[in-house]
Amino acid sequence: MKLFTTSILALLASASAFTSSPSAFTPRNAASIRSTSTLDMVAEDAKVILVTGASRGLGRAIAVDLGKQGQKVVVNYAGSTDAANETVEMVKAAGGDAIAVQANCADADEIKEMFATAVEAFGTVDVLVNNAGITKDTLVMRMKPAQWQDVIDINLSGVFYCTQAFFKLAAKKRTGRIVNISSVVGQIGNPGQANYAAAKGGVIGLTMSNAKEFSTRGVTVNCVCPGFIASDMTAKLSEEYLETVSKGIPLGRLGKPEEVAGMVRFLALDDAADYITGHTFNVDGGIAIGC
Numbered sequence: 001m002k003l004f005t006t007s008i009l010a011l012l013a014s015a016s017a018f019t020s021s022p023s024a025f026t027p028r029n030a031a032s033i034r035s036t037s038t039l040d041m042v043a044e045d046a047k048v049i050l051v052t053g054a055s056r057g058l059g060r061a062i063a064v065d066l067g068k069q070g071q072k073v074v075v076n077y078a079g080s081t082d083a084a085n086e087t088v089e090m091v092k093a094a095g096g097d098a099i100a101v102q103a104n105c106a107d108a109d110e111i112k113e114m115f116a117t118a119v120e121a122f123g124t125v126d127v128l129v130n131n132a133g134i135t136k137d138t139l140v141m142r143m144k145p146a147q148w149q150d151v152i153d154i155n156l157s158g159v160f161y162c163t164q165a166f167f168k169l170a171a172k173k174r175t176g177r178i179v180n181i182s183s184v185v186g187q188i189g190n191p192g193q194a195n196y197a198a199a200k201g202g203v204i205g206l207t208m209s210n211a212k213e214f215s216t217r218g219v220t221v222n223c224v225c226p227g228f229i230a231s232d233m234t235a236k237l238s239e240e241y242l243e244t245v246s247k248g249i250p251l252g253r254l255g256k257p258e259e260v261a262g263m264v265r266f267l268a269l270d271d272a273a274d275y276i277t278g279h280t281f282n283v284d285g286g287i288a289i290g291c
């Protein structure tokens, strides 16, 4: 019960453009830039939920949604300090508590530091949402090793590093939940996104493997595959391209970040998800089944 609140493509994303969308990350000391929690008034039984890549887009919507449930959110980000701090304020305004922690998900040492910072601030981490991701789209014949590797490092290895750091905490407590954000591209592929599809498909495999490995410790692992969702990742697409894409979506429109956040909330918090592990849930307007 909440005692008091202050109140205070991807998917198909850049397939048409085949443009690079580099992360805004500039390496700095991991966790060196972070905001502090100012709220101690959330529910005593509030969960501590670490959301990677929560400065913008889906991650921000997930963080704010969890804030509305009165939870404590660790807002991870790569380079967008102002945006991350804005997310923190939005979570607090929604009724939760939050801190922002900068860390590059592709760097295992920075991830360890991020978890240490989260534990220092909130005592533990109960739920991990692996959301951070980038695209570096181009056709296979043009793809440079760095374009391949950067996407694999952040979108797949980053999920592994965060999972490993999280499981060290969760295994001891014999409870915890992990929600991985994959993509429908990891299920059905997309021209121009070989790196992204491989990483996102890997996340689905990792979800199933980790669900089996962690089950004896009471930790569930599930995956969400968004379809075509309005965010910075899709904002660069032309109207024309979006119109064409929408024709292939049974529900006939792009999704909203809040719609993905609803599924994450269920898997992260709902008692009804206690007996669900190793599964992938699509929030895609039906695009994976086709029109």
Ligand code: NAP
Pocket: 009, 010, 011, 013, 023, 024, 025, 052, 053, 054, 055, 056, 057, 058, 059, 076, 077, 078, 079, 080, 081, 083, 103, 104, 105, 106, 131, 132, 133, 134, 154, 181, 182, 183, 184, 225, 226, 227, 228, 229, 230, 231, 232, 233, 234
């Ligand atoms: P977005 O708007 O581009 O935001 C990406 C987020 O990831 C930002 O918060 C960014 O932080 C963070 N990030 C990037 N590189 C990072 C790194 N190395 N370490 C830590 N954080 C990093 O993307 P989005 O559309 O919200 O996508 C979120 C997730 O959903 C991704 O995994 C994406 O693949 C997946 N997805 C999206 C769609 C879609 O249509 N939008 C569809 C399917 C799946 P900074 O702001 O600091 O750079």
